[in-house]
Amino acid sequence: MGVRTNVPFSELTPEERDIVFNGPAVKKHILYKPKKGDDFAELDFTYFNAVYTVENALAKAKDEKGLKRVARFLKEGPCADCSGTRLSAVARAPHVRGLNLAEAGAMTLDAAADWVRGVPESLRPDMRPMATNICESFLDVARRLLGLGLGYLALDRAGATLSTGERQRVQLARAVRNRTTGVLYVLDEPSIGLHPSNVDGLLGVMYDLAADGNSVVVVDHDVRVLKACDHLIEMGLVAGAEGGHVIAQGTVGEVAANPSSRIAPFLSDQVSARIRERVAESQVFSLGHIRMTTSQLHTVKPLDVDIPRGRLVAVTGVSGSGKTTVVLESLIPALKAQAAGERLPEHVLELKAEGINRANLIDATPIGANVRSTVATYADIHDELRRAFARADDAKAGGWKAGDFSYNTGRLRCPTCDGTGSISLDVQFLPDVTIECPDCGGSRYASEADAIRRAVKAAKGKAAKMKVPDKRKAAKEKLSEATDQGGGNISLSLPQLMAMSVDQALAVTSDLKKVHARLTTLHDLGLGYLTLGEPTPALSGGEAQRLKLASEMGKAQSDAVFVFDEPTIGLHPFDVRVLLGVFDRLVASGATVVVIEHDLDVIANADWIIDMGPGGGESGGRIVATGTPEQIAANPNSITGRYLR
Ligand SMILES: [Zn+2]
Ligand SMILES: [Zn+2]
Incomplete structure (x- = not known):
């Protein structure tokens, strides 16, 4: 056929390649050997060129699988006739105000x-x-x-x-x-x-x-x-198992006057929008600058961005105005590149950020892909607890080591659910159903773990009132008898501790310094109600966001920039306040906090605002106004400012 078959395609001459792609069909009488057996067989075979073979396969493809097999030989592009406008030459012919229909549609x-x-x-x-x-x-x-x-x-x-x-x-x-x-x-x-x-x-x-x-x-x-x-219907009082009640309903005025409503203070403007102590206008840049110069990217025009270091900075503007491009596509990659000693992204012309070594995007994506990640393991509390329980007399007597208390690999994990706390049932004709493990009641531990107890030096006055949670219902009564040793002294098993909320655990871990400190951090992040054994993938976006900050709190952060992308999405006004408190603590430890935000409560509490716009897309991409919330509110060019007055 004029093509060598013993050299790679890339080494064929242009003439040979043309034969492969476009050559005529050639009928050959061949001798072939099947994969099984040694017999040779004779066969008449027609060799078609590559283009015909793909076209033929495409025409014959009947299902997804067939199409997929052909797809790797095909590539999609705009139609050559209409260049992707979908309109025929006739439809494109008339012009109105100098534009044809395709141009108007673009x-x-x-x-x-x-x-x-x-x-x-x-x-x-x-x-x-x-x-x-x-x-x-x-x-x-x-x-x-x-x-x-x-x-x-x-x-x-x-x-x-x-x-x-x-x-x-x-x-x-x-x-x-x-x-x-x-x-x-x-x-x-x-x-x-x-x-x-x-x-x-x-x-x-x-x-x-x-x-x-x-x-x-x-x-x-x-x-x-x-x-x-x-008409308003307010649900609550809290999230999760304790919620699910209508706590107030009626007109806005009626709910605002209802003492059991949680949202009422926000409806009647009783709460002040400004809860954070902000720095004086003259002091905003006293800790330094982060300066970035960029060229055009997407619809965002060339910009000079000046961010005050060690402050809470809000980046605002209507959707499509370029906030994400400036912060997520420019600032973060540029800071990361500079910290790593690498080249800046192409569109970032200059970055001055001396002493900034870290840029962290804290998003609301779920933590951990599987049920083995819990609040206790993620917050680095569980390892300490395992060691503490291994030191208890009960554990020494039974020969249990710290490793045995791991619910993932330890000998004390529940054998039924393998330490996951749940088992999945194969229901015929239906999707698998996941239920709480019937043997450990979700505690993830085997019953032997219940007998290994640690005496608790509880905070004064709290121990007596403490209700010890116990997930294993059958053994419940026997256990609570053993627990109460009179005089306010109690002892706890690890499964019991893991079933406690952060706040409950705080009261019974005062003798465990590291655990106590980390639990205090969780409490300060507004996560005191989370259960230690709660799987992290099940947390809400706002909870995940705050839990991710647990390891960052209490550290010096003057070399760090934290970025939050619309962190208040789905948050109750109360939780927005908790989040503002978290921002405040980060800033107090020296961090620069940059928040892309629409929420007026957050914007009003920022030290500095960078307002993008004025519109979205082509009519946006500029910095319209910068300044303190008061300056933005007084700026006639800022649409955001109108809502801060
Ligand atoms: Zn076309
Ligand atoms: Zn189990």
Whole structure:
């Protein structure tokens, strides 16, 4: 056939390669040897070229698997005829205000709205009335989408590439346009990721839906959304097993006046927004600067960013204004590169951050992939507890060592669930069901561990009142008898301790210095209610975020930058305050804390604000204003500032 078969493809001549790709089909009479057996067989075989073979396989592929096999020989690109606009030459021919349909569709909503406004004027007088009509209905829909902060989206953007929040807002705008009546709309935290100015747009949509005769049920934490509702239902009192009750309901005024409501103080503005003691304006940069100069990246223009060291800094702006690009794609990689002695990212022209060696992004992703990671192991408490229990007389008498107390590998782990605390049941025709281990009741330990006890030097007065938790129900009564040795002296087993909350454990570990210190840190992070044996993958995003900081607290942090990306998402206003307290402690130990945030409580408590915008996408990407919250509030250019007044 004119192609050597004994040399690699890369060494073939151009002529030979052309034969492989495009050569004619050749029929050959061949002798071949099957994989099994030694017999040779004769066969007539037609050799087709590579292009035909792939095209043929593609045409014959009937299922996903077949397509997948061919896919590695194919590559996708824009259509050569329409260059990806999906429109034929005929459809692209007419021009309005200098643009064809494809060009108009490629504009962002912001740009398109401007363009549409001028369309009627640009047409022949006899066409203007009709054009005005069409343009008005376009602008009516656009007004809603713009109000929801979606002006930066291109009109031809594929729906599948929208973020969850963007898609939810597009759907909301469509619901209003469809003029439904009698429909129940349920919105799950629609204010997430919305700039305060877009919360106004969201409220407008909700009012319109209700005015058309629909019902809107919204689950949210944003106090401005809550205040706009006709009827409030407050659930609580706490998260988890103790929650699940309606604690207050009624109009905003009724809930605000209800003494059992937790949200009431925030509804009636009884609490001051500014809870943190901020540095004086003249002192903001007294600990130094972090300066970064960048060139254009995506829609973000070339910037000079000046961040005060050792302060709480909020980066604000509507969605798409470039906050993420500046902080997550520029600042963090640049700081990391400089600390590692590597080259700065290409678009970062200069970085001055003397003495900064660490840049940590603290996000809300779950901790640990499996159930073996618990609060106690993650916070580095469990190893200390194992050693403490191995020192107890009971353990010495039984010959148990610290390693035996590991629920992952130790001899005292529950044999039924192998120390995971749960077992998964294979239910026919249904997905597997995971249940609490029936033998250890989720404690992860074998019953031998219950008998190994440590005397507790409890904090005065607390021991007597202490309710010792016990997960193994059958043995419960016997155990609590053994526990109470009178006179406030109690002894605890490791499974009992692991079933305690952080705050309960604090009261019974005063003699264990390291454990006590780490538990105190968890308490200060607002995590005192977590159970030591709780699996970390089950924690909420906010809990995971704070637990990740446990190992950082109490250290000198003047060489560190901590970055938080919208850390208040899904947090109750109370928890926002706890988080602000955590930021304060980090700053007090010297850290520079940079927070990308829409939450006005956090923004108002920052030492310094960098406000991006003014809009999103092409109309954003600039630093609109910098300063203290007061300076931003007084700045007429800052949209964020309007909401700080
Ligand atoms: Zn095409
Ligand atoms: Zn078990």
